[in-house]
Structures are given as C-alpha cells and as structure tokens.
Amino acid sequence: MYINFWYPIARSSEVTADKPLKVTLLTLPFVAFRDTAGQAHVLADTCVHRGGSLGAGRIKDGCVVCPYHGWEFAGSGKCAHVPSLGRDAKLPARAKVDSYPVQEKYGIVFAFLGDLPEEERPPIHDIAEYGQAPWKAFLYVLDLKAYYERSMENGLDPIHNEFVHPLQGAPMLSPERQRQPLPVEDIPWGSKFYVPFGDKLIHDTNLSTVTTGERVGAAGSWHQGPNQLVTWIDITATNSFHQYLFEAPVDENSTRLFFINMRNWLTEDKHDKRMEDVTLRVVSEDIAILEKLNPVRTPDSNTKEILLPGDHAVVRYREWLKKWDERGWRIDVKALKAKQGDAALTIPCPGRRESGNWVLDTVPLLPGTAGNG
Ligand code: FES
Numbered sequence: 157m158y159i160n161f162w163y164p165i166a167r168s169s170e171v172t173a174d175k176p177l178k179v180t181l182l183t184l185p186f187v188a189f190r191d192t193a194g195q196a197h198v199l200a201d202t203c204v205h206r207g208g209s210l211g212a213g214r215i216k217d218g219c220v221v222c223p224y225h226g227w228e229f230a231g232s233g234k235c236a237h238v239p240s241l242g243r244d245a246k247l248p249a250r251a252k253v254d255s256y257p258v259q260e261k262y263g264i265v266f267a268f269l270g271d272l273p274e275e276e277r278p279p280i281h282d283i284a285e286y287g288q289a290p291w292k293a294f295l296y297v298l299d300l301k302a303y304y305e306r307s308m309e310n311g312l313d314p315i316h317n318e319f320v321h322p323l324q325g326a327p328m329l330s331p332e333r334q335r336q337p338l339p340v341e342d343i344p345w346g347s348k349f350y351v352p353f354g355d356k357l358i359h360d361t362n363l364s365t366v367t368t369g370e371r372v373g374a375a376g377s378w379h380q381g382p383n384q385l386v387t388w389i390d391i392t393a394t395n396s397f398h399q400y401l402f403e404a405p406v407d408e409n410s411t412r413l414f415f416i417n418m419r420n421w422l423t424e425d426k427h428d429k430r431m432e433d434v435t436l437r438v439v440s441e442d443i444a445i446l447e448k449l450n451p452v453r454t455p456d457s458n459t460k461e462i463l464l465p466g467d468h469a470v471v472r473y474r475e476w477l478k479k480w481d482e483r484g485w486r487i488d489v490k491a492l493k494a495k496q497g498d499a500a501l502t503i504p505c506p507g508r509r510e511s512g513n514w515v516l517d518t519v520p521l522l523p524g525t526a527g528n529g
C-alpha cells in the first residue's frame with residue numbers, strides 16, 4: 157500500500173453536509189463531509205485534542221464537530237472553535253488535522269492520500285467517454301476480502317478468463333497467443349496490453365448475434381498507479397464494454413472496489429438488468445478466487461511463484477510497484493501495526509510541507525532508494 161496516489165473514498169451521494177462519514181483506507185481512519193458550499197472534504201479522523209473520532213461527530217456551519225468536547229474543524233483541517241475556550245479565544249497553533257486534496261469524478265469522491273505538491277501528483281484516470289452519448293455508465297461499490305494488489309493483478313491477467321469465467325465463452329486469447337509474452341507497453345504511471353481475441357469471447361448472452369458494424373475483436377487492460385485498472389472489450393467499432401476499477405485498499409486483507417461499468421450499445425433500459433446480472437456474476441467469480449489466494453498478499457519475490465508469458469502484464473505491474481517503492485512511498489505495514497493502539501497515525505497531507513507543528517505521527521514508510529524516501 158502506497159501514499160501519494162488518489163484513492164476512492166465514497167460515492168458522492170454518501171458524502172453529505174448532514175453527517176460525517178468515517179472510512180478506513182490504508183488501515184487508517186478518515187472522515188469525509190461537505191461544507192456549506194457543498195464542497196467535499198476528507199480529513200484525518202482523529203481529533204488532536206484527545207483522540208475523538210470526528211466521523212462519530214456531527215456537522216455544524218460547514219465544520220466537522222468532534223463528539224467528545226466539541227472542537228470544530230473546517231475543511232482546511234484547521235480548528236475553527238474550541239467551546240471550552242470561548243468564542244474569541246486564541247486557539248493552539250497545533251489545533252489542526254491533516255486535510256487531503258479532493259476531486260469528485262464519476263460519482264465518486266477521491267482523496268489524494270499523500271503530501272506531493274499538485275504538479276507532481278499522478279492523475280485520476282480520465283474516462284474520456286464518461287457522460288458522452290451513447291455511453292451508459294453504472295457504478296458499483298463492492299467489498300472484497302482480499303489484498304488490492306491481487307485484485308489488480310487479476311485484472312491484468314487474460315488467461316484466467318477461460319477457467320474462472322467459462323460461461324463467458326473464453327478463451328479470450330488464442331492458444332498461440334497464450335504462449336507468447338503478452339505485448340505490454342508502458343503508459344504514464346503504468347502499463348497496458350491490447351490484443352485481438354477469438355470469436356468465442358462472449359456467447360452466453362447471445363450478444364455476438366446482435367453486434368453490428370465493423371468487427372474489432374480486441375480487448376485489453378491497463379493500470380495507472382497501483383490501484384486504477386481499465387479493461388476495454390471492443391467487439392466492433394461501435395460495440396464496446398469499458399470497465400474502470402478504482403481500488404481502495406482498506407487494509408492488508410480487504411479492499412473496496414469502485415467499479416464503473418460502461419457500454420455504448422444495447423443502451424435501452426430494458427437491457428440493464430441482464431447486463432448487470434452478467435457483470436456481477438463475473439465479478440463474483442473473480443472474488444471467489446481472490447479471497448482464497450495463498451499468500452493473501454503478493455509475494456515479495458517472483459521466485460515464490462512461477463510466472464509464464466501470459467503473466468507478463470502482472471510482472472510489469474510489479475515492476476511499476478518497485479518504482480514507487482524506490483521513491484519511498486510504500487507504507488511499512490508491519491511497523492505501522494506495531495504502533496497502532498499506542499499512537500494515532502495518519503498519512504501526511506500536503507499542508508505538512510508548508511507548516512510544522514502537527515500532533516499526529518505519520519505512517520512509517522519503507523526506505524526508498526531514489527533519494528526521496
Ligand atoms: S477529543 Fe475531540 S474535542 Fe476532545
């Protein structure tokens with residue numbers, strides 16, 4: 157798990173100005189809420205007075221109010237009012253909690269959990285066709301008892317389709333192609349493959365009989381950063397499924413998936429239920445496999461598994477993770493767990509580069525090698 161990436165926090169509709177929402181990500185607690193202008197904010201959940209959970213509090217005048225002694229924190233993270241000190245009191249300089257940059261896209265509130273300045277931050281994946289006719293989009297939020305890197309790797313693995321999703325009419329790759337290394341190319345912050353598939357990709361829903369237009373017959377997947385995954389299945393020039401997965405690592409054993417499923421054909425409402433049934437069945441087939449993998453986390457060394465040509469995209473993903481290890485962005489989860497319970501920890505926010513005097517400790521990070529750790 158890494159600092160310095162954008163993470164999905166909640167559906168936009170769950171983040172309100174009525175009640176704070178507590179969420180766990182990267183094993184740590186955060187609170188999300190809206191101010192009076194409707195702007196969403198994500199803060200460290202731990203009150204710096206004596207450790208109250210802001211997410212268990214309430215919202216007043218656009219501030220989140222700690223349930224323990226009523227300290228009020230603005231979206232900036234600064235304490236705006238301490239009731240026991242009175243209205244015009246000078247507040248302690250350290251009365252502030254980490255506040256993270258927020259973006260809302262695709263019906264999701266994202267927070268940048270890290271301290272990089274804006275110009276250095278990796279992007280949230282841009283879905284160019286989102287909101288464009290004739291595309292239709294559905295957002296699903298799903299909980300998975302598995303480590304997010306295992307889930308990401310599953311999305312970068314075309315060979316499993318034949319075995320895990322037999323009703324989908326796999327194999328996606330011809331036997332000849334399965335024996336060659338997947339053609340993986342690098343993109344900004346990640347890598348991708350996009351290859352032709354056999355005629356049998358989709359047959360159980362009879363979709364192949366209603367395809368129109370010039371056949372493309374290609375599909376591929378790519379990752380951007382450690383937790384954003386794209387899969388395109390382009391059946392013809394006008395008949396595609398595009399899937400976007402934004403993964404929130406909750407802890408080392410569980411992940412919340414924000415899954416946007418899009419299609420640009422069969423867009424009449426009468427097809428929605430059937431499409432949803434197929435999609436959720438496929439996802440549940442993946443989840444059944446992922447929740448039983450041993451070890452739960454990806455092994456530290458590739459020698460602890462046997463990786464074949466069809467695993468090429470998985471290998472490249474792991475190489476990208478190493479780059480972020482080198483930058484010193486990987487959380488030292490063992491050290492973190494040893495401290496939790498005795499210390500309140502959080503992810504450093506960008507504000508820590510501008511001012512000192514913070515109460516919460518920041519998460520331990522594994523040392524990098526690129527002079528940035
Ligand atoms: S612990 Fe939050 S106000 Fe006291």
Ligand SMILES: [Fe+2]
Nearest residue numbers: 317320321442
């Ligand atoms: Fe799958």
